[in-house]
Amino acid sequence: MAATRFTKMAYSSPDEIVFGTAKSPVSYGFGIKAGAGRVIPELNYAPRPGTEKDPARLRKEYVDYISKDALNRAITLGFPDLQLETEWVSQMGDKKFAVPVVEGQAEIAEKFHKDFGINTAVRHTIPDQREAEEGLRTGAKKAKGVGGKAYPEALFQAAEVACENGANVLSCETMGGKELADYAVTSQDITAFLYGVGYLGAIDMEYVWSEFVSIAKKNKVTPGGDTNCSGANVSMFMAGGMMDQDVQKTFSAVTRAISAARTMVAMECGATGPDKDCGYEGPIIKTITGRPAAQEGKNCQCAHADLQGNLMAQITDLWSNESVEYHPEFGGSSVQCWLGSLGYEVALMNTAIATGQEKTLRDLYMITDRTRGPEGYMLAYDNAFKVGEAIAKEGKNIYLRAKAAGLAAAKVVKAGNDAKELGLTTKQRDVLNAIIKELEALPADEAKFAEYCDKKYKELVPNYNKKNYGL
Amino acid sequence: MAATRFTKMAYSSPDEIVFGTAKSPVSYGFGIKAGAGRVIPELNYAPRPGTEKDPARLRKEYVDYISKDALNRAITLGFPDLQLETEWVSQMGDKKFAVPVVEGQAEIAEKFHKDFGINTAVRHTIPDQREAEEGLRTGAKKAKGVGGKAYPEALFQAAEVACENGANVLSCETMGGKELADYAVTSQDITAFLYGVGYLGAIDMEYVWSEFVSIAKKNKVTPGGDTNCSGANVSMFMAGGMMDQDVQKTFSAVTRAISAARTMVAMECGATGPDKDCGYEGPIIKTITGRPAAQEGKNCQCAHADLQGNLMAQITDLWSNESVEYHPEFGGSSVQCWLGSLGYEVALMNTAIATGQEKTLRDLYMITDRTRGPEGYMLAYDNAFKVGEAIAKEGKNIYLRAKAAGLAAAKVVKAGNDAKELGLTTKQRDVLNAIIKELEALPADEAKFAEYCDKKYKELVPNYNKKNYGL
Amino acid sequence: MVSSKGVDYAKILTRYDIKAQNEASPEKIAEKMLPKDPALKKVAETVVWMKFKDVGPATTDALKTQKPLDVINKGLVVGMEIVSKLYADHIYYLPEIMMAAKTMEIGIAIAEKKIEGGRETKGLVVMHVAEGDPHDIGKNIAAVMLRSSGYSVIDMGKDVPVDEVVAEVIKAKPLMVTGTALMTTTMTAFPRAAEKLKAKKVDIPFMAAGGAVNRDFAESFDMGIFSQKAPQTPPIADKIKAGYGWKKIRAEWDEITGGA
Amino acid sequence: MVSSKGVDYAKILTRYDIKAQNEASPEKIAEKMLPKDPALKKVAETVVWMKFKDVGPATTDALKTQKPLDVINKGLVVGMEIVSKLYADHIYYLPEIMMAAKTMEIGIAIAEKKIEGGRETKGLVVMHVAEGDPHDIGKNIAAVMLRSSGYSVIDMGKDVPVDEVVAEVIKAKPLMVTGTALMTTTMTAFPRAAEKLKAKKVDIPFMAAGGAVNRDFAESFDMGIFSQKAPQTPPIADKIKAGYGWKKIRAEWDEITGGA
Numbered sequence A, B: 001m002a003a004t005r006f007t008k009m010a011y012s013s014p015d016e017i018v019f020g021t022a023k024s025p026v027s028y029g030f031g032i033k034a035g036a037g038r039v040i041p042e043l044n045y046a047p048r049p050g051t052e053k054d055p056a057r058l059r060k061e062y063v064d065y066i067s068k069d070a071l072n073r074a075i076t077l078g079f080p081d082l083q084l085e086t087e088w089v090s091q092m093g094d095k096k097f098a099v100p101v102v103e104g105q106a107e108i109a110e111k112f113h114k115d116f117g118i119n120t121a122v123r124h125t126i127p128d129q130r131e132a133e134e135g136l137r138t139g140a141k142k143a144k145g146v147g148g149k150a151y152p153e154a155l156f157q158a159a160e161v162a163c164e165n166g167a168n169v170l171s172c173e174t175m176g177g178k179e180l181a182d183y184a185v186t187s188q189d190i191t192a193f194l195y196g197v198g199y200l201g202a203i204d205m206e207y208v209w210s211e212f213v214s215i216a217k218k219n220k221v222t223p224g225g226d227t228n229c230s231g232a233n234v235s236m237f238m239a240g241g242m243m244d245q246d247v248q249k250t251f252s253a254v255t256r257a258i259s260a261a262r263t264m265v266a267m268e269c270g271a272t273g274p275d276k277d278c279g280y281e282g283p284i285i286k287t288i289t290g291r292p293a294a295q296e297g298k299n300c301q302c303a304h305a306d307l308q309g310n311l312m313a314q315i316t317d318l319w320s321n322e323s324v325e326y327h328p329e330f331g332g333s334s335v336q337c338w339l340g341s342l343g344y345e346v347a348l349m350n351t352a353i354a355t356g357q358e359k360t361l362r363d364l365y366m367i368t369d370r371t372r373g374p375e376g377y378m379l380a381y382d383n384a385f386k387v388g389e390a391i392a393k394e395g396k397n398i399y400l401r402a403k404a405a406g407l408a409a410a411k412v413v414k415a416g417n418d419a420k421e422l423g424l425t426t427k428q429r430d431v432l433n434a435i436i437k438e439l440e441a442l443p444a445d446e447a448k449f450a451e452y453c454d455k456k457y458k459e460l461v462p463n464y465n466k467k468n469y470g471l
Numbered sequence C, D: 001m002v003s004s005k006g007v008d009y010a011k012i013l014t015r016y017d018i019k020a021q022n023e024a025s026p027e028k029i030a031e032k033m034l035p036k037d038p039a040l041k042k043v044a045e046t047v048v049w050m051k052f053k054d055v056g057p058a059t060t061d062a063l064k065t066q067k068p069l070d071v072i073n074k075g076l077v078v079g080m081e082i083v084s085k086l087y088a089d090h091i092y093y094l095p096e097i098m099m100a101a102k103t104m105e106i107g108i109a110i111a112e113k114k115i116e117g118g119r120e121t122k123g124l125v126v127m128h129v130a131e132g133d134p135h136d137i138g139k140n141i142a143a144v145m146l147r148s149s150g151y152s153v154i155d156m157g158k159d160v161p162v163d164e165v166v167a168e169v170i171k172a173k174p175l176m177v178t179g180t181a182l183m184t185t186t187m188t189a190f191p192r193a194a195e196k197l198k199a200k201k202v203d204i205p206f207m208a209a210g211g212a213v214n215r216d217f218a219e220s221f222d223m224g225i226f227s228q229k230a231p232q233t234p235p236i237a238d239k240i241k242a243g244y245g246w247k248k249i250r251a252e253w254d255e256i257t258g259g260a
C-alpha cells in the first residue's frame, strides 16, 4: 500500500486548533472517543525490574498491579475515561510473554467499563528492535535473541500478537534513521539529521506502517501512530534544561521540525491517530493531518523534564505521563499518583471546553513556555502552524518537505530572536545561523541530495547502509 | 500574649480573592515574597528510612540530596522562586539531629540565591509530639523519648532550635483536640469534633502559638501558621475518594469548616502566614485574615488523592506537593519530579496573572471540582466566603464561631443539594440532616456547652482531660 | 465569574459514588441472616441496630434458654457478621462498625461470666504504634475489628519503644504482633523489633501497617507481613490461626486480602 | 488569542541559560594552558580547534624534535585537556568534545607508531549495552571520553548477551566493565553478569549506567558502581586505576563525581 501524501493543511488558521478536538476524531476500545471534544488521560508505566523473568509474573505486574491500580484510582477520582499504554518490554517479543499481558489488560479494561461505565482502552506500543547493522528489512541477516527470529519479521509478528489478542490501539516507536540521528546529534550535523530522519526515516516509516496498518485493519484495531523518539527526543534531552546542554537548543528545535515530516508518514499510510505521546512534533502534525494527538509535558516529570511542560498541552487530545516505574509512594502506587496528576490536568482542560474557555486555557499553556527556549517557541501553535504549512506545501516530496520544515523552524526561531521575543545565547544563535546556511546550500533535487549524503555518511557513520532503506 | 480575634472579613466579596495575591503579603528568606502577586512552589519531602539513624547521614539526606536536587532542578526548569519545607522527623526533637539540617538547608538556599538569583526560603515545621495522656501543657508529666524532656517544653525548644539556626518560616501541625477528633470521626459525632477541634483545639492553639510567635519574632523568623491536619484531614482521608468512604463526605465537609475556626488562631496570635499547605481550611481562612495561604491539591498526588485537586489552587499563594519520599525515578529523584509538576502549575498560574486572566483560571480550577463532593463544594471560594462570614460574625467567641462555621457549611451543602447543583447519596444527605439538627440543638452559651461536653466525653473518650486545656 | 451554566459535570469528572450507591435496605439483608430462635434473634438485632441499652437485657434473657457460648456465637457474633456484610456492601460505614462492636462487647461481657474459666477467644494479638509516632486511629480501628472477629487484643498504645514491644510479646505469646507507623522514619523500629524477637527465638508474623508502610517495606524484614487497611487484619489473623506462618501469608497475600 | 503584551516572562520562568552564559573567549582560556614549545603548541591547537586535516602534519612535524610520548602527552593530550576545561565552563559542548577527540586520535595513531611496542594506555575498559536494549548513544559518548582521557576501550556494541560480556571480561582482563541500559527490564542483566564474573573469581568494578539505571540499582549488586552521565566515567576510571575497588568507589562516589 502506498502512502497518500498530505499536501494541504487540515485547519485554515492556527486559532482553530485546540486541545480535545481534532478534525478527524477516532472511536475505539470500550467507549473511548479521541479528539471528539474531550481530552483523555493516557497512562504509561514500566514493570519493576525482575518481573520480566517469567510470563506469569509479568502478566501479574501489568494486569493485577498496574492496570488494576490505575483503574481503581480512576474510579476513586472520578475520571470518565482512561487509556492505558503498554510499551512492550523486550521480553514481550516472545509470544509467551506478550499474549497473557495483552489478554489480561483487555479483560480488566472491559470489566471496569462494564462495572462502572468508565470508558477504557489499551494502546500497545511494539518495540522496534531492528538494528541497522543487522538489517532493517525482511529477509535481512538473522538477528540474536527474540527466538532466533530476524528482527523485521519479529516486529510485524509482535504487531499481530497485539492485534489478535485485544489491543485497542497499535503503535510503535520506529528506529529508522537512528544510526544517522545519533551521529547528527553528537556531531551537530543538521544535514545528517535531515538525511537520516527526514529522508531515510520517512522511507522506513512507509515500509513499516504500510504493514502495521494492514495488520491493524485486519483485526479491527485502531492504527495509532508513531514518534521520532529515537531522534528528536534524544536531541531534546541532550539539549537539556536551562544549564545542562550538550546539544544546542536551536539545533534540537530544528531536528524536531524535521522529525514532523517523518512521523506523519504513519498517517499517510492509514494510521488514524492518536499518535504517540512522546512525539513532541505532534502540534505540527495535527495542523496538517487533523488527527488526534497524544502529548506529554507537565505531568510526565516522572519520566523527564523539558522546557515546554505546559505548552505541550495546548492542542493535545490525549494527555500522557510518558512512563513511570511501578513502585509504592505515600499516595498509593506510582501509577496511581501520576494518573492522579494526569487526570486532574485533563479535568481542567475539559472544564475549559465545557465552559467555552478552552482557547484561553490553551493560550495560557502556550504563553507560559513560549519564550523559554527555541523548541517551545517553534512548537507554540501559531509557529507550529507555519512549520506545518512549509511541510504541506512540499508535501509530495519527502526530502523537500523535511528540509522545508527544518528551514521554516530555524527561521521562526531567528525571527523570534530578532524581534526580541525569544532570547538566545550567543552560541545558540551562532549554531542557528550555521544551520540556516547549511540547509539553504543543499541541492534542490532529491536524487542529488541522496547521492551527496550517501557518499558523505558512508565514511562517517558506523552501521549506515542504504540497502536498509531499499535504496 | 492574648489573641486578637478576627471579627471582620479581609475581603469585601469573594470575587476579589485570587491565587498569588493576599491582602497582607509577607517577605522573608532570600527574596521570597508570599502573596505579593506571584504564586510560589513549596516543596515538601521525607528522608529515606534508615537515614534518621545518625545526624551526619540525616543532614546529608536533607541537604546534599533533597535540597540540592530540588534547587538544581529549579534552575534546570527556570523557576524564579522555590520554598522548601522540612517537616521534622521525630529524631530532630534532638538538637544533634536538628541543627545540622537547619543550618545546612539555610546555607544551600543562600548559595543558590547568590549563584543564580533564584529566590529561596526554608520553612521548618516542628512536630507536635505532645500526647493527651502525657499532658499538653508545660509542667506536665515527664514523657518518654526526646531526651527525657517533657513534650510541651520540647516543642518550644524545637521551635527555638529552628529559629536560631536558619529557619525562614516557622510552622507546626499542632495536635490539640486530637483525642476528641479521633473519637468524633470514628463515631460520626459532630459535637465531639466541635468540642475537641473547634473549642479545645482553639484554646490549645492560643497556648502554643503565643509562644511560637514570640520565639519567631525574637529570632526575626516569619511565624507561618498551622493546620488541622490531625483532625479535618483524618476526616477527609477516611471519607475517601468516590467509592471508599468510611466516613460520610458530608460529615467531613462540616469538620473542615469547624477546623477553620481553630487554625486561624495562629494568625490571631501574630502568625503572618503563609499557613500550612495541608490545611484545606485555607480558603476560608484567607477570606477572613487576608494572609498568604499555602495549599496543595492536584500536584500532591505523591502524598494523597482527594476530590478537590484543582479547586485547591483557586486562591493559593504557595503551591505544595504535601510530601514525597526521596527515591529515584526515571526523570530524576522523586523530589525533582514532583517539583517539576508543582513548578509548572505555578508557572501557569503566574502566566494567568501576568496576562490578566487569573480570575478565569481560578474559576476553571474551582468549577472543575465544585460539584464532585460536599467538601470541595463548601471550599469553592464563593461558598468558603459564606463560611468565613459566619465565623467572622461570631469572631469573638471561639465556641460560637466554630459552631457557626459548621452550620454554615452544612447549610451551604444542603442548599447546593436542594438546588440540584451538588449530588449527594441518600446516606450523605441523611448524615447532613442529622448534623444540622444536632448543631442547632446545642446551647447558645459557651459555659453550658463546655460543661455538657466535658461530662459526656469524659465517659466516652480515652485520654480526654480538660486540664490539658487549662480548664 | 466564568459561567458554568449547562455544563455536564459528569463528562468532566464522574460521581461514581452516586452512580453506585447501594439503596438496598439493611433490614432486608439482615432478615436473611438473623437467627431463627427468637431470643437469639433479639440479641443479634441489638447488635445490628447498635442498641447499647437493649443488648444487656436481651442477652440476659437469652441466657435463660440458651448456653452462654451459643448466645455469643449464634447471637452476638452473628449480629456482628451482619454488620460486616452491610459494611462490605457500602450500606454501613465505619461509625456503625464501631458502635455495633461496642454493643456486641457489652453482651459478650455478660455472657462470658456464665462460662466456666471464661471464654476462649480465637487468639491473642499484641498491637502498638511505633516510637515517635502519635497517630493511632488506624490501630484503634483495627483493634475493634479484631475484637469483633473474636480475637483478644493487648493494645500497647502509641509511641511505644522497641524494647517494650519485645518484652510484651515474649510475655504474652500472641498469635501475631502489629505495628503501625505514619512516618517512614519511625517505621524503621519494626525491623529492629523483629530482629530482637528473632534473637529470642520468637518467630510469629509481625504485621506492619499505617500510612508510611507499604508492602515492600513490610516484607523487607524477616517476620514482616503487610496490612493495607484495617478490614484486612481479621482475615489475615484467621490464616495465622489456621497455621500460616509469615512466609505463607506473604505468598498468598493477594488472595487473603482480596475481598477485604 | 490571550495577549501577552507587556508580560515580564522572567517573573514566570527564568532564562538562567542566558543569565549564566559564559561569553569568555575560548582563545583566552586556551592561551594559558597551551604548551610553550612551538611544535607541541601547534599540535595541541589542532585538537583545541578541531582541525582534522592539520593534526597529521602538525604531529609529524613535532615528532622531528620531540619524543613520541611527549607529542602525545604534552601536545595532543594537553589539547584535549583544554577542550575538557572549555566543556566544563560551558563554552564548548558535546559536538566539540566529539570532534576534538577524533582529531586527537588521528594524532595519537601517528605518534604511537614511533613508540617501540606501542603506547601504554592508562588501562582497558570493556563496554556494552544490555541485551534487548538498542540505545547506545550514551555508551558511545562515554567511550570517546574514556579514550580522550587515555584509556583504551573494547566496545562490544549494543544488545549484548550476558555470556558474551562475561567471556570478554575474562579474556581481556580490563580495569572495569561498563553496561548501559535504557530500560529497567533490561538492566537486570548486569547483576546476572556480575554474579557470573564473581563465580569466575573476577572482582572488578562493574559500572552500570544509562537512563533506566539509578545509583540504588547500580549499588544493589556486588561489584556494581554507578555513573550518572558520561563525563563522570573518566574520573571514576582514574580512581580505579589508582587502586580503588568497587566498595571504595561507592563510599567516595559523591566526592569523585562532584565536579563531573
Ligand SMILES: [Zn+2]
Pocket: A173, A227, A229, A278
Ligand atoms: Zn518515546
Ligand SMILES: [Zn+2]
Pocket: B173, B227, B229, B278
Ligand atoms: Zn499535614
Ligand SMILES: [Zn+2]
Pocket: A327, A328, A329, A334, B327, B328, B329, B334
Ligand atoms: Zn516514586
